[in-house]
Amino acid sequence: MTLSHFWKPGTEKPRLLEDEDGGVIFLSSSYSSSSSGYGYVSIEKQRQRLPVYKYRTAILYLVESHATTIVVGETGSGKTTQIPQFLKEAGWADGGRVIACTQPRRLAVQAVASRVAEEMGVKLGEEVGYTIRFEDISNPDLTRIKFLTDGVLLREMMDDPLLTKYSVIMVDEAHERSISTDIVLGLLKKIQKRRPELRLIISSATIEAKSMSNFFLSSKRRQALEGEELRPGLEPAILSVEGRGFNVQIHYVEDPVRDYVQAAVSTVLLINDKEPPGDILVFLTGQDDIDAAIKLLTEEARSNGKNSSGLIILPLYSGLTRAEQDLIFSPTPKGKRKVVISTNIAETSLTLEGIVYVVDSGFSKQRFYNPISDIENLVVAPISKASARQRAGRAGRLRPGKCYRLYTEEYFLNEMSIQGIPEIQRSNLVSCVIQLKALGIDNILGFDWPASPSPESMIRALEVLYSLGVLDDDAKLTSPVGFQVAEIPLEPMIAKMILSSNELGCSDEIITIAAVLSIQSIWFSARGAQKELDEAKLRFAAAEGDHVTFLNIYKGFLQSGKSSKWCHKNFINYHAMKKVMEIRELLRRIALRLGIVLKSCETDMQLVRKAVTAGFFANACRLEAYSHGGMYKTIRGSQEVYIHPSSVLFRVNPKCVIYHSLVSTDRQYMRNVMSIDPSWLTEVAPHFYQQQRHNPTIH
Ligand code: CDP
Numbered sequence: 001m002t003l004s005h006f007w008k009p010g011t012e013k014p015r016l017l018e019d020e021d022g023g024v025i026f027l028s029s030s031y032s033s034s035s036s037g038y039g040y041v042s043i044e045k046q047r048q049r050l051p052v053y054k055y056r057t058a059i060l061y062l063v064e065s066h067a068t069t070i071v072v073g074e075t076g077s078g079k080t081t082q083i084p085q086f087l088k089e090a091g092w093a094d095g096g097r098v099i100a101c102t103q104p105r106r107l108a109v110q111a112v113a114s115r116v117a118e119e120m121g122v123k124l125g126e127e128v129g130y131t132i133r134f135e136d137i138s139n140p141d142l143t144r145i146k147f148l149t150d151g152v153l154l155r156e157m158m159d160d161p162l163l164t165k166y167s168v169i170m171v172d173e174a175h176e177r178s179i180s181t182d183i184v185l186g187l188l189k190k191i192q193k194r195r196p197e198l199r200l201i202i203s204s205a206t207i208e209a210k211s212m213s214n215f216f217l218s219s220k221r222r223q224a225l226e227g228e229e230l231r232p233g234l235e236p237a238i239l240s241v242e243g244r245g246f247n248v249q250i251h252y253v254e255d256p257v258r259d260y261v262q263a264a265v266s267t268v269l270l271i272n273d274k275e276p277p278g279d280i281l282v283f284l285t286g287q288d289d290i291d292a293a294i295k296l297l298t299e300e301a302r303s304n305g306k307n308s309s310g311l312i313i314l315p316l317y318s319g320l321t322r323a324e325q326d327l328i329f330s331p332t333p334k335g336k337r338k339v340v341i342s343t344n345i346a347e348t349s350l351t352l353e354g355i356v357y358v359v360d361s362g363f364s365k366q367r368f369y370n371p372i373s374d375i376e377n378l379v380v381a382p383i384s385k386a387s388a389r390q391r392a393g394r395a396g397r398l399r400p401g402k403c404y405r406l407y408t409e410e411y412f413l414n415e416m417s418i419q420g421i422p423e424i425q426r427s428n429l430v431s432c433v434i435q436l437k438a439l440g441i442d443n444i445l446g447f448d449w450p451a452s453p454s455p456e457s458m459i460r461a462l463e464v465l466y467s468l469g470v471l472d473d474d475a476k477l478t479s480p481v482g483f484q485v486a487e488i489p490l491e492p493m494i495a496k497m498i499l500s501s502n503e504l505g506c507s508d509e510i511i512t513i514a515a516v517l518s519i520q521s522i523w524f525s526a527r528g529a530q531k532e533l534d535e536a537k538l539r540f541a542a543a544e545g546d547h548v549t550f551l552n553i554y555k556g557f558l559q560s561g562k563s564s565k566w567c568h569k570n571f572i573n574y575h576a577m578k579k580v581m582e583i584r585e586l587l588r589r590i591a592l593r594l595g596i597v598l599k600s601c602e603t604d605m606q607l608v609r610k611a612v613t614a615g616f617f618a619n620a621c622r623l624e625a626y627s628h629g630g631m632y633k634t635i636r637g638s639q640e641v642y643i644h645p646s647s648v649l650f651r652v653n654p655k656c657v658i659y660h661s662l663v664s665t666d667r668q669y670m671r672n673v674m675s676i677d678p679s680w681l682t683e684v685a686p687h688f689y690q691q692q693r694h695n696p697t698i699h
């Protein structure tokens, strides 16, 4: 098989940015790319070559004269790394003020902060710092440029509602429309009215500028209606930085592919076989299919011998260690070809320099919430055309590139949606509501959203929070529970579980469980050793389920003297365990602040299970049938769900269980599952299970 057999050239124009119209300042430039690549030129030269460099004066002028500036520029044009430095050089961080730059993704925060520190020649954590949940590498006295997730900025508003220490806040990657970005935008619009000196920069990789601008404009219209005098510069400025990437030739598959992981692997091998040097970037959806692809690729590379020698295969997803991240960004050695297999983090958040070929599966993991069934899960779902164009664009940074789409052209043209749906319209809003309530925003339905969430989702969230005892009859935060839950930087259900453990006398165990639930997985990914992994799991498996199993593992880890060897032997991810220890310590400190002193229940696991139920009662399911390894239904919404094969309760099938989260592939799978006594449900959440109180099926 050759590439031309497999692939059909596309007719889509390769240009990635379309012209803006009406009232837009439109400047253009082109990349002055060096054929020698990066790594051979000084960092200062590299900075000057980035497209935004030419707009330095324009950006600084607009920020000076406008409350809000919207900057649109192709990925890699230097928005994230350069604009904060321009602002600092122009004095926006003088007098102890701080320039903030938010990102939706934690890994991006770490990567850009370390890049900027390097460019400025300073130690990370001093003049340039970052904060993500559970990791604060900044110094209140020294840090002048601070990168943070938008979620962390929201948390900061709880202590400092007007964000007074910041002179400029750059909300980056706004096109992603993450739930926290949308909440932050709504709140910043409010803050701006109270702090006219505050400057906002909204930056985005795609032409979403118009709707963003309208969002900030509507306040002007409203003020005009109210007869208030218009302040100059209230209208947002839009600056479009056109970095002309090189042409990217698009190829489509002739026929739909069945297995995109296998198709991606075959495509990588074909590119390696037929195409001149240049790195390959593959877009898959998450750690599981990325690991599967790496395993396949490594196997096929081995069996093909010569065909695949010289490939450096690297995963890119959140939760990578520092060293793994560095490999992604380090230049490819001569004669080698890097293959980076990534989630959609490489779509716009991070730029990899040497990419010439992109393989696009056409999917990403997305959150979906159905307020009717009250089910939220992560689904592997088709991406939008906007995303597909972004992905293709990653191939044209160094020189003309090629993008291989693992879907047909017809599908792209006729079936792909134009834009994705903002996350706020497809999420469970429990965390969002509690954060707004904690910030004193009572009329949540009337809040000025960039995109309004559905009233059904809102009502569901209010109901769950009421049942958790977080909101009272007037939908106000209860004291102390509501305020305490809001203060714990974890999902409200976990926060409630911690508070309940205090009453039940098992906070020591529950804090460990909360820490483990905060990371993706503590197991080492099996990569061809599924049997050994399953055997290792059996060594720790508790009949009560995954939560109690985590306690066994934690105990074993401590007894081994926190040994990496022990982890290795037991298929446990040592880095993940170290992270669990760190998070546990942070949670212990937060608990202490809330007056919770850790107390162990020793061997009484019933107390632990009750505390978990007090937080997660809404995720209770009942066994319905033994078909397909055990079919469950959610008690409240009667949705069909199954125990995930990674759970220690897989095929054990207790009658009634509670889960932590759902993932959806061919079916809806529950991850992290624990068996419970159904009578606990009415005990901990009488309101929530009221209608079913006399229903014999849950008794
Ligand atoms: O934000 P935007 O996509 O516009 O670009 P950027 O992230 O500021 O990237 C500008 C340049 O910095 C690109 O050439 C990146 O490859 C480089 N960069 C890097 O080498 N290492 C990082 N950790 C981050 C950026």
Ligand code: MG
Pocket (backbone or CB within 6 Å): 076, 079, 080, 081, 172, 348, 349
């Ligand atoms: Mg960026």
